[in-house]
Amino acid sequence: EPEVTQTPSHQVTQMGQEVILRCVPISNHLYFYWYRQILGQKVEFLVSFYNNEISEKSEIFDDQFSVERPDGSNFTLKIRSTKLEDSAMYFCASSEDGNYGYTFGSGTRLTVV
Amino acid sequence: QKEVEQNSGPLSVPEGAIASLNCTYSDRGSQSFFWYRQYSGKSPELIMSIYSNGDKEDGRFTAQLNKASQYVSLLIRDSQPSDSATYLCAVNGHTGKLIFGQGTTLQVKP
Numbered sequence: 709e710p711e712v713t714q715t716p717s718h719q720v721t722q723m724g725q726e727v728i729l730r731c732v733p734i735s736n737h738l739y740f741y742w743y744r745q746i747l748g749q750k751v752e753f754l755v756s757f758y759n760n761e762i763s764e765k766s767e768i769f770d771d772q773f774s775v776e777r778p779d780g781s782n783f784t785l786k787i788r789s790t791k792l793e794d795s796a797m798y799f800c801a802s803s804e805d806g807n808y809g810y811t812f813g814s815g816t817r818l819t820v821v
Numbered sequence: 822q823k824e825v826e827q828n829s830g831p832l833s834v835p836e837g838a839i840a841s842l843n844c845t846y847s848d849r850g851s852q853s854f855f856w857y858r859q860y861s862g863k864s865p866e867l868i869m870s871i872y873s874n875g876d877k878e879d880g881r882f883t884a885q886l887n888k889a890s891q892y893v894s895l896l897i898r899d900s901q902p903s904d905s906a907t908y909l910c911a912v913n914g915h916t917g918k919l920i921f922g923q924g925t926t927l928q929v930k931p
Contacts, residue, residue, distance in 0.1 A: 739917060751865060751909065751921040764916050799864050806917040809855045809867040 710734040712813035714800050720819045721790050729785045729816045731800030739806040740783045742775065744768070744796040751799070757783065758806065790820045823848040825912050827922035835930050840897040842925050844910030847891070853913035854886055856895045858906045859924065865909055869895060900929045 713732040721727050733740050742754040755765045757775055774786045783802075787794055797817050801810035824847040834840045842856075853872050857865035871877045871884040871893070883896040893912075897904055907924040914920070 741918070743919075750923050751911075751919075753918045753920070756917055758917075764918055766918075797864075803917075807853060807913065809853075809857075809870045810919065811867070812864040815864045 710811070712800055712802055712811050714798075714813035714816050716816060717814065718817045718819070720821060723792060723820055724789050727787050727790055727818065729787075729798050729800075729818070731783045731785070731813055732781050733783055733800065733802030734804075734811060735781070737802035737804050737811075739763075739803040740775075740777070741801040741803070741810060742785045743799045743801060743812075745799065746796045754785070754798075756806075787818075790818075792820050794818060795820045823912075823914070823920055825910055825920050825922040827908075827910050827925045829923050829925060831926040831928050833928045833930060834900050836900060836902060838900050838929075840900045840904065840927055840929070842895040842897075842908050842910075842927065844893045844895075844922055845891055846893070846910075846912045846920075848912065848914055848920075849888075849891065851891075851912045851914050854884070854893045855911040855913070855919065856882075856884060856893075857909040857911060857921075859909055860906045865911075865921075897927075900927075902929045902931050905929045 740757040745751045756763045797815045800813040803810045856869040869884040871886045881898045885894045909924045910922040911919040
């Protein structure tokens with residue numbers, strides 16, 4: 709069964725450093741998403757991406773965050789200057805048509821120290 | 822603020838029983854409804870989707886949707902210990918993003 713692949717599985721970074729989280733969506737999917745889940749809390753929407761541009765972003769997705777699809781397969785989330793409160797599981801997801809259930813990747817656990 | 826509400830539980834049922842999980846949502850414009858299962862430390866896994874009023878069955882799982890009451894439920898028949906997980910209700914409006922509930926923790930006791 710096709711999978712969404714995320715790397716790394718765990719990243720530890722110092723406060724103020726930049727991190728890039730990487731995702732390879734399912735190959736025929738056109739819609740891409742990032743979500744995060746702080747330990748013990750809800751899964752929260754960050755951003756959706758379609759046709760090489762952001763289609764929607766949440767209040768969480770401020771100027772510190774950016775997304776890119778640098779080639780035909782990768783989809784990245786960059787956090788420019790990490791804060792302690794950015795510590796969370798970050799999930800990438802993709803969808804064939806944007807209306808039906810997504811497939812989530814296995815996640816990257818980001819720990820900011 | 823569009824909300825999805827679930828009882829956080831834990832909901833404890835004996836093996837072989839029916840587990841009933843409930844969810845309400847605030848946005849009447851919501852169009853698609855999903856149940857995800859999440860094991861501790863893992864990513865959400867889609868187990869059911871429902872788009873129109875009524876029941877939808879898939880194996881041991883039945884999703885029920887009542888748009889007038891803004892209510893979605895998931896029934897798990899013949900519950901197994903391997904069903905022990907957190908069940909997330911998620912709602913998709915017309916923009917494509919999913920809004921998740923807090924999740925209900927299900928414990929199935931052998």
